[in-house]
Amino acid sequence: MIIDKTFQDELLQVVKRITKEVISPRAAEIDRTDEFPHDIIKVLGENGLLTMTLPEEYGGIEADSLLLAKVIEEVSKGMATVGTTLLSTHSVIRMVKLLANEQQLDKFYTNLSSGDKLCCFCLTEANAGSDARALKTTAKKHPDGGWILNGTKVFATLSQVSEYYLVFAKTAEDEISAFLVHKDSPGLKFGKIEDKMGLKGSSTGDVILDNCWVDDDALLGQPGEGWEMLANVGTSMLRSWGAAAIALGIGQSALDHAIEYAKERKQFNKRIGDFQGIRFMLADCAMQLEAARQLVYETNRRVDEEYPNLQPYTHAMVSMSKCYATDVAMKVTTDAVQIFGGYGYIREFPVERLMRDAKIYQIVDGTNQIQRVIIGSVLMKK
Incomplete structure (x- = not known):
């Protein structure tokens, strides 16, 4: 989808207004209380900023990387936490598209099309940061169908407030796979929210997979394609x-x-x-x-x-x-x-x-x- 420059300019003007009138006035309080800004997220959703990367038929505009960069830059002038919220959500949306089949995408997009849903990217672990291959989270095929995931992801942005969690796990010793885990999946739990130096209100914390069961459709692509x-x-x-x-x-x-x-x-x-x-x-x-x-x-x-x-x-x-x-x-x-x-x-x-x-x-x-x-x-x- 080619987005008209006039539309882009108008969108960025809307984002500037939201930054000035909604985000900036709340930044000091959010930084002080470290509370997740549900009110700001609601405004983002009402203005289509959480669905920008969805296809048009699901309420999106299929925003490209350059437009996303400009929108994220603008909201981050008001507060970085809001930019990080958009980054986490749209990262998951665009990465799921790389591997998911049409049925998976339809279910995923339909759920997000309400405009108020967030997504969480789950890769980092206590001993696996820059060295992503060192992750310990596992996914084992269940004999009756589906997968069982075990492990703990740390420093996950939007860890307790998301609809979907994009989880990377080992399906074999040298095989990293990607799973799209819904918030209601049995065995999905949450640990502490980190008390950080900055980036307050981002709900950065642990995502715990304790014998977390997901159905077969949660696997994106084939085993091993996550890497x-x-x-x-x-x-x-x-x-x-x-x-x-x-x-x-x-x-x-x-x-x-x-x-x-x-x-x-x-x-x-x-x-x-x-x-x-x-x-x-x-x-x-x-x-x-x-x-x-x-x-x-x-x-x-x-x-x-x-x-x-x-x-x-x-x-x-x-x-x-x-x-x-x-x-x-x-x-x-x-x-x-x-x-x-x-x-x-x-x-x-x-x-x-x-x-x-x-x-x-x-x-x-x-x-x-x-x-x-x-x-x-x-x-x-x-």
């Missing part, structure tokens, strides 16, 4: 518009606040923004953010153009985007705190929250060290 989903297309696709886009939103928000503060704060009878040292800091932040934005947008354009057969250098560009944008967000938010001076260290001002939120994106979706390993490997093969 191919992750390695070849899936993670590259979601990284291109995921952590990178959220980081852009966080960084731009920090810069915007820093600029406004530099215009208002006076020292020595001058606005602090009139001092060359502050102006140079702002200029560097703006340059780095714009460079990151162009890299992220171009990467998503290439992903959309090549999908599902991404070229090796496009995989490298995905890692470049994730790594560079998140590093820039960390630097820009730190500089914003510095520009605010002592007030930047006080929770009354948003830059303190933005700096805490920025840090996690250098870690999740593959650490930035791992991204550099991927980039280097592609360059050496090239």
